[in-house]
Amino acid sequence: MAPKPQPGMRxxxxxxxxxxxxxxxxxxxxxxxxxxxxxxxxxxxxxxYGETVTQVVGFEVERMLMPALSGPHVPRFVASGGDDxxxxxVMAHVPGKTLRPLLEHAPLPAERVxxxxxxxxxxxxDLHRQHVVHLDIKPSNLLLQADADGGEERIVLIDFGLSHHxxxxxxxxxxxxxxxxxxxxxxxxxxxxxxxxxxxxLFALGVTLYHLATGERPFGFPTSRRGLRRxxxxxxxPPRALRPEIPRWFQEIVLRCLEVDPxxxxxxxxxxxxxxQHPEHVPLTERAERSQRDGRLAVTRRWLRSLGxxxxxxxxxxxxxxxxxxxxxxxxxxxxxxxxxxxxVQRLMQTLPGARLACVTVMRTARIGLDSNIDDExxxxxxxxxxxxxxxxxxxxxxxxxxxxxxxxxxxxxxALVEFARDNGIDHLVMGARGVTGMNRxxxxxxxxxxxxxxxxxxxxxxxxxxxx
Numbered sequence: 118m119a120p121k122p123q124p125g126m127r128x129x130x131x132x133x134x135x136x137x138x139x140x141x142x143x144x145x146x147x148x149x150x151x152x153x154x155x156x157x158x159x160x161x162x163x164x165x166y167g168e169t170v171t172q173v174v175g176f177e178v179e180r181m182l183m184p185a186l187s188g189p190h191v192p193r194f195v196a197s198g199g200d201d202x203x204x205x206x207v208m209a210h211v212p213g214k215t216l217r218p219l220l221e222h223a224p225l226p227a228e229r230v231x232x233x234x235x236x237x238x239x240x241x242x243d244l245h246r247q248h249v250v251h252l253d254i255k256p257s258n259l260l261l262q263a264d265a266d267g268g269e270e271r272i273v274l275i276d277f278g279l280s281h282h283x284x285x286x287x288x289x290x291x292x293x294x295x296x297x298x299x300x301x302x303x304x305x306x307x308x309x310x311x312x313x314x315x316x317x318x319l320f321a322l323g324v325t326l327y328h329l330a331t332g333e334r335p336f337g338f339p340t341s342r343r344g345l346r347r348x349x350x351x352x353x354x355p356p357r358a359l360r361p362e363i364p365r366w367f368q369e370i371v372l373r374c375l376e377v378d379p380x381x382x383x384x385x386x387x388x389x390x391x392x393x394q395h396p397e398h399v400p401l402t403e404r405a406e407r408s409q410r411d412g413r414l415a416v417t418r419r420w421l422r423s424l425g426x427x428x429x430x431x432x433x434x435x436x437x438x439x440x441x442x443x444x445x446x447x448x449x450x451x452x453x454x455x456x457x458x459x460x461x462v463q464r465l466m467q468t469l470p471g472a473r474l475a476c477v478t479v480m481r482t483a484r485i486g487l488d489s490n491i492d493d494e495x496x497x498x499x500x501x502x503x504x505x506x507x508x509x510x511x512x513x514x515x516x517x518x519x520x521x522x523x524x525x526x527x528x529x530x531x532x533a534l535v536e537f538a539r540d541n542g543i544d545h546l547v548m549g550a551r552g553v554t555g556m557n558r559x560x561x562x563x564x565x566x567x568x569x570x571x572x573x574x575x576x577x578x579x580x581x582x583x584x585x586x
Contacts (some may be wrong), residue, residue, distance in 0.1 A: 156210035175278030190240035216256035223332040227367040238390035248283035254321035316379040323374025350419035355407040365405035372404040384438035387542040398521040438471030439544030447505035453580030531566035
Protein backbone atom coordinates (compact mmCIF):
# COMPACT_ATOMS: atom_id res chain seq x y z
CA MET A 118 0.00 0.00 0.00
CA ALA A 119 1.43 3.40 -1.01
CA PRO A 120 1.86 6.00 1.74
CA LYS A 121 -0.84 8.62 2.08
CA PRO A 122 -0.03 11.66 -0.12
CA GLN A 123 1.22 14.66 1.82
CA PRO A 124 2.36 18.17 0.83
CA GLY A 125 6.03 18.09 -0.15
CA MET A 126 5.91 14.43 -1.24
CA ARG A 127 7.35 13.59 -4.67
CA UNK A 128 5.57 11.16 -6.97
CA UNK A 129 7.07 10.39 -10.35
CA UNK A 130 9.37 13.40 -10.02
CA UNK A 131 6.45 15.77 -9.37
CA UNK A 132 6.10 17.57 -6.04
CA UNK A 133 2.72 17.70 -4.31
CA UNK A 134 2.15 21.29 -3.19
CA UNK A 135 -1.39 21.34 -1.81
CA UNK A 136 -4.66 19.40 -2.21
CA UNK A 137 -7.25 21.17 -4.34
CA UNK A 138 -10.24 18.85 -4.35
CA UNK A 139 -11.27 15.55 -2.81
CA UNK A 140 -13.61 13.81 -5.24
CA UNK A 141 -15.38 10.50 -5.17
CA UNK A 142 -12.88 8.87 -7.52
CA UNK A 143 -9.65 10.80 -7.00
CA UNK A 144 -7.85 13.58 -5.17
CA UNK A 145 -6.60 16.57 -7.13
CA UNK A 146 -3.33 18.21 -6.08
CA UNK A 147 -1.53 21.35 -7.15
CA UNK A 148 1.85 20.16 -8.33
CA UNK A 149 5.23 21.37 -9.55
CA UNK A 150 8.17 20.12 -11.57
CA UNK A 151 11.52 21.84 -12.20
CA UNK A 152 11.15 21.38 -15.96
CA UNK A 153 7.58 22.72 -16.18
CA UNK A 154 7.04 26.47 -15.87
CA UNK A 155 3.24 26.45 -15.87
CA UNK A 156 0.82 25.43 -13.06
CA UNK A 157 0.25 21.69 -12.81
CA UNK A 158 -2.59 19.53 -11.57
CA UNK A 159 -1.89 16.01 -10.34
CA UNK A 160 -4.68 13.44 -10.13
CA UNK A 161 -4.32 10.54 -7.70
CA UNK A 162 -7.10 7.92 -7.77
CA UNK A 163 -8.57 6.33 -4.67
CA UNK A 164 -7.39 2.72 -4.69
CA UNK A 165 -8.02 1.72 -1.11
CA TYR A 166 -10.14 -1.12 0.21
CA GLY A 167 -13.78 -0.86 -0.80
CA GLU A 168 -13.28 1.29 -3.89
CA THR A 169 -15.35 0.17 -6.87
CA VAL A 170 -13.75 -1.50 -9.86
CA THR A 171 -15.25 1.14 -12.16
CA GLN A 172 -13.12 3.80 -10.42
CA VAL A 173 -9.95 1.86 -11.13
CA VAL A 174 -10.88 1.19 -14.75
CA GLY A 175 -12.10 4.76 -15.21
CA PHE A 176 -8.71 6.13 -14.19
CA GLU A 177 -7.01 3.83 -16.66
CA VAL A 178 -9.38 5.07 -19.35
CA GLU A 179 -8.43 8.66 -18.58
CA ARG A 180 -4.70 7.90 -18.59
CA MET A 181 -5.05 6.16 -21.95
CA LEU A 182 -7.28 8.78 -23.57
CA MET A 183 -5.92 12.17 -22.47
CA PRO A 184 -2.66 12.05 -24.49
CA ALA A 185 -4.83 11.76 -27.61
CA LEU A 186 -6.71 15.01 -26.84
CA SER A 187 -5.74 18.54 -27.79
CA GLY A 188 -7.20 22.02 -28.15
CA PRO A 189 -8.50 24.80 -25.91
CA HIS A 190 -11.45 22.82 -24.52
CA VAL A 191 -9.53 20.06 -22.72
CA PRO A 192 -6.73 20.21 -20.11
CA ARG A 193 -3.26 19.81 -21.59
CA PHE A 194 -1.82 16.37 -20.87
CA VAL A 195 1.65 16.42 -19.27
CA ALA A 196 2.55 12.93 -18.01
CA SER A 197 1.25 9.78 -16.32
CA GLY A 198 2.78 6.80 -14.61
CA GLY A 199 2.97 4.88 -11.37
CA ASP A 200 2.36 1.30 -10.33
CA ASP A 201 -0.62 -0.62 -8.99
CA UNK A 202 -0.23 1.00 -5.56
CA UNK A 203 -0.16 4.60 -6.78
CA UNK A 204 -0.90 5.46 -10.41
CA UNK A 205 -0.90 9.17 -11.23
CA UNK A 206 -1.83 11.62 -13.96
CA VAL A 207 -0.47 15.14 -14.48
CA MET A 208 -2.07 17.83 -16.62
CA ALA A 209 -1.95 21.60 -16.92
CA HIS A 210 -3.94 23.31 -14.19
CA VAL A 211 -6.89 25.14 -15.79
CA PRO A 212 -7.98 28.14 -13.68
CA GLY A 213 -11.69 28.64 -13.28
CA LYS A 214 -14.78 27.22 -11.63
CA THR A 215 -17.16 24.51 -12.72
CA LEU A 216 -20.85 25.20 -13.34
CA ARG A 217 -21.74 23.15 -10.25
CA PRO A 218 -21.99 26.17 -7.88
CA LEU A 219 -24.48 27.82 -10.26
CA LEU A 220 -27.06 25.17 -9.34
CA GLU A 221 -27.27 26.76 -5.90
CA HIS A 222 -28.53 29.95 -7.57
CA ALA A 223 -30.90 28.27 -10.02
CA PRO A 224 -33.17 29.08 -11.67
CA LEU A 225 -31.00 31.36 -13.80
CA PRO A 226 -32.21 33.55 -16.70
CA ALA A 227 -32.62 31.52 -19.87
CA GLU A 228 -30.40 33.92 -21.84
CA ARG A 229 -27.49 33.37 -19.44
CA VAL A 230 -28.01 29.59 -19.50
CA UNK A 231 -28.06 29.65 -23.30
CA UNK A 232 -24.70 31.45 -23.43
CA UNK A 233 -23.16 28.87 -21.12
CA UNK A 234 -24.78 26.09 -23.15
CA UNK A 235 -23.40 27.46 -26.41
CA UNK A 236 -19.87 27.44 -24.98
CA UNK A 237 -20.33 23.91 -23.67
CA UNK A 238 -21.71 22.72 -27.01
CA UNK A 239 -18.74 24.32 -28.80
CA UNK A 240 -16.39 22.41 -26.49
CA UNK A 241 -18.28 19.18 -27.19
CA UNK A 242 -18.10 19.78 -30.92
CA ASP A 243 -14.31 20.07 -30.63
CA LEU A 244 -14.19 16.86 -28.58
CA HIS A 245 -16.45 14.91 -30.95
CA ARG A 246 -14.28 15.89 -33.91
CA GLN A 247 -11.46 14.12 -32.09
CA HIS A 248 -13.54 10.89 -32.11
CA VAL A 249 -14.35 11.08 -28.39
CA VAL A 250 -17.71 10.93 -26.61
CA HIS A 251 -17.44 12.28 -23.06
CA LEU A 252 -20.40 10.33 -21.56
CA ASP A 253 -20.33 12.15 -18.21
CA ILE A 254 -21.40 15.69 -19.06
CA LYS A 255 -22.75 17.47 -15.97
CA PRO A 256 -22.18 20.85 -14.26
CA SER A 257 -19.20 19.61 -12.23
CA ASN A 258 -17.40 18.51 -15.42
CA LEU A 259 -17.90 21.82 -17.25
CA LEU A 260 -15.17 24.25 -16.21
CA LEU A 261 -15.69 27.93 -17.08
CA GLN A 262 -12.33 29.50 -17.93
CA ALA A 263 -11.68 33.18 -18.62
CA ASP A 264 -9.46 33.87 -21.62
CA ALA A 265 -5.95 34.91 -20.55
CA ASP A 266 -6.01 37.80 -23.05
CA GLY A 267 -9.27 39.19 -21.68
CA GLY A 268 -11.43 37.58 -24.37
CA GLU A 269 -14.65 35.62 -23.91
CA GLU A 270 -14.90 32.79 -21.42
CA ARG A 271 -14.71 29.23 -22.69
CA ILE A 272 -15.81 25.88 -21.35
CA VAL A 273 -13.11 23.30 -20.66
CA LEU A 274 -14.26 19.71 -20.35
CA ILE A 275 -12.78 17.70 -17.48
CA ASP A 276 -12.90 14.14 -16.10
CA PHE A 277 -12.69 11.65 -18.99
CA GLY A 278 -12.92 8.51 -16.87
CA LEU A 279 -16.15 7.33 -18.54
CA SER A 280 -15.32 8.48 -22.07
CA HIS A 281 -15.22 6.49 -25.30
CA HIS A 282 -12.61 6.96 -28.03
CA UNK A 283 -13.51 5.48 -31.41
CA UNK A 284 -9.91 4.43 -32.06
CA UNK A 285 -8.94 3.14 -28.61
CA UNK A 286 -10.11 0.10 -26.61
CA UNK A 287 -13.28 0.67 -24.63
CA UNK A 288 -12.20 -0.79 -21.29
CA UNK A 289 -15.50 -0.03 -19.58
CA UNK A 290 -17.71 -1.83 -22.10
CA UNK A 291 -15.30 -4.77 -22.10
CA UNK A 292 -15.61 -5.26 -18.34
CA UNK A 293 -19.14 -4.14 -17.43
CA UNK A 294 -22.62 -4.83 -18.77
CA UNK A 295 -24.49 -2.30 -16.62
CA UNK A 296 -25.33 1.35 -17.44
CA UNK A 297 -22.34 3.56 -16.66
CA UNK A 298 -22.78 7.27 -16.04
CA UNK A 299 -24.19 9.82 -13.59
CA UNK A 300 -27.83 8.91 -12.99
CA UNK A 301 -29.56 12.31 -13.49
CA UNK A 302 -27.69 12.96 -16.76
CA UNK A 303 -27.37 9.53 -18.39
CA UNK A 304 -28.97 9.24 -21.83
CA UNK A 305 -31.51 6.56 -22.84
CA UNK A 306 -29.00 4.87 -25.14
CA UNK A 307 -26.42 4.73 -22.33
CA UNK A 308 -29.04 2.89 -20.28
CA UNK A 309 -29.02 0.32 -23.08
CA UNK A 310 -25.23 0.09 -23.06
CA UNK A 311 -24.52 2.23 -26.14
CA UNK A 312 -21.32 4.21 -25.61
CA UNK A 313 -20.37 5.45 -29.07
CA UNK A 314 -23.05 8.05 -29.87
CA UNK A 315 -21.99 11.73 -29.58
CA UNK A 316 -25.64 12.70 -29.17
CA UNK A 317 -25.52 11.17 -25.67
CA UNK A 318 -23.49 14.22 -24.65
CA LEU A 319 -26.18 16.50 -26.10
CA PHE A 320 -28.80 14.76 -23.96
CA ALA A 321 -26.69 15.29 -20.83
CA LEU A 322 -26.10 18.94 -21.75
CA GLY A 323 -29.86 19.32 -22.20
CA VAL A 324 -30.36 17.99 -18.66
CA THR A 325 -27.82 20.55 -17.42
CA LEU A 326 -29.52 23.46 -19.22
CA TYR A 327 -32.93 22.34 -17.91
CA HIS A 328 -31.61 22.19 -14.33
CA LEU A 329 -29.91 25.60 -14.52
CA ALA A 330 -32.98 27.29 -16.01
CA THR A 331 -35.68 25.68 -13.83
CA GLY A 332 -33.90 24.68 -10.63
CA GLU A 333 -35.24 21.13 -11.08
CA ARG A 334 -33.79 17.93 -12.54
CA PRO A 335 -35.90 16.76 -15.49
CA PHE A 336 -35.63 13.07 -14.52
CA GLY A 337 -34.96 13.27 -10.79
CA PHE A 338 -32.16 11.14 -9.32
CA PRO A 339 -32.92 7.45 -10.01
CA THR A 340 -30.97 4.96 -7.93
CA SER A 341 -31.86 1.69 -9.66
CA ARG A 342 -31.61 0.20 -13.14
CA ARG A 343 -35.39 0.11 -13.28
CA GLY A 344 -35.47 3.80 -12.47
CA LEU A 345 -32.98 4.52 -15.24
CA ARG A 346 -35.04 2.59 -17.79
CA ARG A 347 -37.91 5.05 -17.22
CA UNK A 348 -35.83 7.35 -19.39
CA UNK A 349 -36.80 5.17 -22.37
CA UNK A 350 -40.47 6.16 -22.14
CA UNK A 351 -41.12 8.94 -19.58
CA UNK A 352 -40.80 12.51 -20.90
CA UNK A 353 -39.87 15.41 -18.58
CA UNK A 354 -42.12 18.21 -17.44
CA PRO A 355 -41.80 21.03 -20.02
CA PRO A 356 -39.58 23.82 -18.63
CA ARG A 357 -42.26 26.48 -19.18
CA ALA A 358 -44.67 24.46 -17.02
CA LEU A 359 -42.26 25.10 -14.13
CA ARG A 360 -41.11 28.60 -15.14
CA PRO A 361 -43.58 30.38 -17.46
CA GLU A 362 -41.07 33.19 -18.05
CA ILE A 363 -38.76 30.81 -19.94
CA PRO A 364 -38.86 31.71 -23.67
CA ARG A 365 -40.42 29.27 -26.10
CA TRP A 366 -37.18 29.04 -28.09
CA PHE A 367 -35.36 27.83 -24.98
CA GLN A 368 -37.95 25.13 -24.32
CA GLU A 369 -37.73 24.08 -27.99
CA ILE A 370 -33.95 23.65 -27.77
CA VAL A 371 -33.89 21.84 -24.42
CA LEU A 372 -36.71 19.42 -25.20
CA ARG A 373 -35.07 18.59 -28.52
CA CYS A 374 -31.90 17.69 -26.60
CA LEU A 375 -33.94 15.46 -24.28
CA GLU A 376 -35.68 13.39 -26.95
CA VAL A 377 -35.57 9.64 -26.24
CA ASP A 378 -34.66 8.88 -29.86
CA PRO A 379 -31.18 10.24 -30.68
CA UNK A 380 -32.30 10.82 -34.27
CA UNK A 381 -34.83 13.38 -32.98
CA UNK A 382 -32.11 15.38 -31.18
CA UNK A 383 -29.62 17.76 -32.74
CA UNK A 384 -27.37 15.73 -35.03
CA UNK A 385 -24.22 17.54 -33.85
CA UNK A 386 -23.04 19.74 -31.00
CA UNK A 387 -22.16 22.44 -33.55
CA UNK A 388 -25.81 22.71 -34.63
CA UNK A 389 -26.90 22.93 -30.99
CA UNK A 390 -24.33 25.68 -30.34
CA UNK A 391 -25.59 27.55 -33.41
CA UNK A 392 -29.21 27.60 -32.16
CA UNK A 393 -28.15 28.66 -28.66
CA GLN A 394 -26.22 31.57 -30.17
CA HIS A 395 -29.05 32.56 -32.54
CA PRO A 396 -32.32 32.01 -30.64
CA GLU A 397 -34.19 34.35 -32.97
CA HIS A 398 -33.67 31.81 -35.76
CA VAL A 399 -34.84 28.72 -33.85
CA PRO A 400 -37.85 27.21 -35.68
CA LEU A 401 -40.57 26.53 -33.13
CA THR A 402 -42.42 23.20 -33.23
CA GLU A 403 -44.97 21.65 -30.92
CA ARG A 404 -42.16 21.23 -28.36
CA ALA A 405 -42.17 24.97 -27.72
CA GLU A 406 -45.91 24.93 -26.91
CA ARG A 407 -46.01 21.93 -24.55
CA SER A 408 -47.51 22.74 -21.18
CA GLN A 409 -47.57 19.29 -19.61
CA ARG A 410 -46.10 15.81 -19.90
CA ASP A 411 -47.44 13.33 -22.42
CA GLY A 412 -50.55 11.47 -21.43
CA ARG A 413 -50.81 7.89 -20.23
CA LEU A 414 -51.52 6.48 -23.69
CA ALA A 415 -48.38 7.97 -25.30
CA VAL A 416 -46.23 6.89 -22.36
CA THR A 417 -47.66 3.36 -22.47
CA ARG A 418 -46.87 3.08 -26.17
CA ARG A 419 -43.25 4.12 -25.55
CA TRP A 420 -43.05 1.71 -22.63
CA LEU A 421 -44.23 -1.17 -24.81
CA ARG A 422 -41.65 -0.27 -27.46
CA SER A 423 -38.92 -0.19 -24.80
CA LEU A 424 -39.60 -3.76 -23.64
CA GLY A 425 -36.73 -5.99 -24.65
CA UNK A 426 -35.01 -3.10 -26.42
CA UNK A 427 -31.28 -3.66 -26.81
CA UNK A 428 -28.28 -1.65 -27.90
CA UNK A 429 -28.17 -0.37 -31.47
CA UNK A 430 -25.25 1.28 -33.25
CA UNK A 431 -25.10 5.06 -33.56
CA UNK A 432 -26.68 6.25 -36.79
CA UNK A 433 -25.28 9.77 -37.07
CA UNK A 434 -21.77 11.15 -36.95
CA UNK A 435 -20.62 14.79 -37.04
CA UNK A 436 -19.30 14.33 -40.58
CA UNK A 437 -22.84 13.79 -41.95
CA UNK A 438 -24.39 16.90 -40.41
CA UNK A 439 -22.10 19.87 -41.01
CA UNK A 440 -22.86 23.56 -40.76
CA UNK A 441 -22.71 25.10 -44.22
CA UNK A 442 -22.44 28.86 -44.77
CA UNK A 443 -23.09 30.64 -48.05
CA UNK A 444 -21.97 34.26 -48.41
CA UNK A 445 -24.36 36.17 -50.68
CA UNK A 446 -23.74 39.57 -52.24
CA UNK A 447 -27.30 40.81 -52.70
CA UNK A 448 -26.16 43.84 -54.70
CA UNK A 449 -24.26 42.12 -57.50
CA UNK A 450 -26.15 41.82 -60.79
CA UNK A 451 -24.44 38.77 -62.33
CA UNK A 452 -27.30 36.32 -62.83
CA UNK A 453 -24.87 33.66 -64.02
CA UNK A 454 -22.95 33.87 -60.74
CA UNK A 455 -26.19 33.73 -58.74
CA UNK A 456 -27.28 30.61 -60.63
CA UNK A 457 -23.88 28.92 -60.23
CA UNK A 458 -23.78 29.69 -56.50
CA UNK A 459 -27.32 28.42 -56.03
CA UNK A 460 -26.52 25.23 -57.94
CA UNK A 461 -23.44 24.45 -55.84
CA VAL A 462 -25.30 25.02 -52.57
CA GLN A 463 -28.28 22.94 -53.71
CA ARG A 464 -26.10 19.98 -54.64
CA LEU A 465 -24.18 20.27 -51.39
CA MET A 466 -27.33 20.28 -49.25
CA GLN A 467 -28.77 17.33 -51.17
CA THR A 468 -25.57 15.38 -50.62
CA LEU A 469 -25.66 16.14 -46.87
CA PRO A 470 -29.28 15.66 -45.71
CA GLY A 471 -28.39 16.43 -42.09
CA ALA A 472 -26.62 19.71 -42.88
CA ARG A 473 -27.76 23.17 -41.77
CA LEU A 474 -27.34 26.20 -44.06
CA ALA A 475 -26.63 29.74 -42.88
CA CYS A 476 -27.18 32.37 -45.58
CA VAL A 477 -25.07 35.43 -44.77
CA THR A 478 -24.69 38.85 -46.33
CA VAL A 479 -22.67 41.83 -45.13
CA MET A 480 -23.95 45.39 -45.18
CA ARG A 481 -20.94 47.65 -45.43
CA THR A 482 -20.78 50.48 -42.88
CA ALA A 483 -18.54 53.51 -42.66
CA ARG A 484 -15.40 53.21 -40.54
CA ILE A 485 -16.07 56.63 -39.04
CA GLY A 486 -19.44 58.16 -38.42
CA LEU A 487 -22.96 56.77 -38.38
CA ASP A 488 -24.74 55.15 -41.32
CA SER A 489 -28.46 55.45 -41.79
CA ASN A 490 -30.31 52.15 -42.00
CA ILE A 491 -32.87 53.77 -44.33
CA ASP A 492 -32.17 54.03 -48.05
CA ASP A 493 -33.05 56.91 -50.38
CA GLU A 494 -36.48 55.41 -50.99
CA UNK A 495 -37.27 55.23 -47.27
CA UNK A 496 -36.91 51.44 -46.99
CA UNK A 497 -35.03 49.59 -44.28
CA UNK A 498 -31.69 48.42 -45.74
CA UNK A 499 -31.44 45.50 -43.31
CA UNK A 500 -34.89 44.19 -44.24
CA UNK A 501 -34.14 44.62 -47.95
CA UNK A 502 -31.03 42.43 -47.63
CA UNK A 503 -32.97 39.82 -45.64
CA UNK A 504 -35.74 39.65 -48.25
CA UNK A 505 -33.19 39.45 -51.06
CA UNK A 506 -31.50 36.45 -49.41
CA UNK A 507 -34.82 34.71 -48.87
CA UNK A 508 -35.67 35.25 -52.53
CA UNK A 509 -32.27 33.82 -53.56
CA UNK A 510 -32.76 30.73 -51.36
CA UNK A 511 -36.35 30.01 -52.40
CA UNK A 512 -35.33 27.55 -55.11
CA UNK A 513 -33.38 25.47 -52.56
CA UNK A 514 -36.72 24.41 -51.03
CA UNK A 515 -35.18 23.78 -47.62
CA UNK A 516 -37.45 23.45 -44.56
CA UNK A 517 -37.18 26.15 -41.92
CA UNK A 518 -35.19 23.97 -39.54
CA UNK A 519 -32.40 23.58 -42.11
CA UNK A 520 -31.84 27.21 -43.12
CA UNK A 521 -31.25 30.56 -41.39
CA UNK A 522 -30.58 34.10 -42.68
CA UNK A 523 -28.13 36.61 -41.21
CA UNK A 524 -27.43 40.24 -42.14
CA UNK A 525 -24.09 41.41 -40.74
CA UNK A 526 -22.85 45.00 -40.53
CA UNK A 527 -19.16 45.79 -40.89
CA UNK A 528 -16.71 48.13 -42.59
CA UNK A 529 -14.65 45.06 -43.58
CA UNK A 530 -16.68 42.45 -45.47
CA UNK A 531 -14.02 39.73 -45.43
CA UNK A 532 -13.38 40.14 -41.72
CA ALA A 533 -17.11 39.91 -40.93
CA LEU A 534 -17.48 36.69 -42.92
CA VAL A 535 -14.41 35.12 -41.34
CA GLU A 536 -15.57 36.01 -37.82
CA PHE A 537 -19.04 34.57 -38.45
CA ALA A 538 -17.53 31.32 -39.75
CA ARG A 539 -15.20 31.02 -36.76
CA ASP A 540 -17.70 32.03 -34.08
CA ASN A 541 -20.33 29.60 -35.33
CA GLY A 542 -18.18 26.54 -36.05
CA ILE A 543 -18.87 26.56 -39.79
CA ASP A 544 -17.62 23.41 -41.54
CA HIS A 545 -17.98 24.45 -45.18
CA LEU A 546 -18.13 27.97 -46.58
CA VAL A 547 -19.40 28.71 -50.10
CA MET A 548 -19.13 32.11 -51.76
CA GLY A 549 -19.14 33.66 -55.19
CA ALA A 550 -16.34 35.60 -56.82
CA ARG A 551 -16.54 37.96 -59.76
CA GLY A 552 -13.85 38.52 -62.38
CA VAL A 553 -10.39 39.49 -61.17
CA THR A 554 -9.53 43.16 -61.67
CA GLY A 555 -6.29 45.06 -61.23
CA MET A 556 -7.53 46.43 -57.90
CA ASN A 557 -8.33 42.86 -56.70
CA ARG A 558 -4.80 41.78 -57.49
CA UNK A 559 -3.35 44.76 -55.65
CA UNK A 560 -5.46 44.61 -52.48
CA UNK A 561 -6.56 40.97 -52.46
CA UNK A 562 -10.15 40.00 -53.17
CA UNK A 563 -12.72 39.38 -50.46
CA UNK A 564 -13.00 35.72 -51.47
CA UNK A 565 -9.22 35.22 -51.31
CA UNK A 566 -9.04 36.67 -47.81
CA UNK A 567 -11.97 34.61 -46.59
CA UNK A 568 -10.55 31.38 -47.99
CA UNK A 569 -7.15 32.09 -46.42
CA UNK A 570 -8.47 33.04 -42.98
CA UNK A 571 -11.76 31.21 -42.37
CA UNK A 572 -10.19 27.98 -41.06
CA UNK A 573 -12.76 25.69 -42.68
CA UNK A 574 -13.38 24.05 -46.04
CA UNK A 575 -14.16 26.73 -48.62
CA UNK A 576 -15.60 26.63 -52.12
CA UNK A 577 -15.32 29.71 -54.38
CA UNK A 578 -17.85 29.76 -57.21
CA UNK A 579 -17.53 31.74 -60.43
CA UNK A 580 -20.06 32.16 -63.23
CA UNK A 581 -19.20 30.78 -66.64
CA UNK A 582 -18.86 34.30 -68.03
CA UNK A 583 -16.42 35.46 -65.32
CA UNK A 584 -14.41 32.25 -65.58
CA UNK A 585 -13.73 32.99 -69.28
CA UNK A 586 -12.36 36.48 -68.57
